[in-house]
Amino acid sequence: MKPLLILALTLLPALAMAEDAPPDMGPPLTAEAFEALVEGKTMDTHDTGGLYGVETFLTGRRAIWRDAEQCLEGTWRPEGEMICFDYIGEPFAHCWTYHDQGDRLLGFYEGDQASEPISLYPSKDFVTCEGFLGV
Secondary structure (H helix, E strand, O other): OHHHHHHHHHHHHHHHHHHHOOOOOOOOOOHHHHHHHHOOOEEEEEEOOEEEEEEEEEHHHEEEEEOOOOEEEEEEEEEOOEEEEEEOOOOOOEEEEEEEOOOOEEEEEOOOOOOOOEEEEEOOOOOOOOOOOOO
């Protein structure tokens, strides 16, 4: 019995660290895999505060992003392991790595897995900038 107790006590710190570690995301989606998952769809975007935007992915790697403050049209492209969004009127690209989690895509800004991720969930909406007034 004593050897089992010693073994359990030595494994507890390792198990606690494993619970705190982020899940293994595997490699980021390739541009082709990302395109196959999002093209023709609209995705609700959530962060730790909840839903904050929605994006429609059109053919030809075009996208329309809409949140409470802005509505942006643009395109996306691969850059290394990242998917970068170039929106009209924005001075720089917004780049993310995406990981397929089955029911959602998990995204990390600039591929930084130490940062808070965003989650993209399929939506029933379709985004346009027509009539956008902002807040």
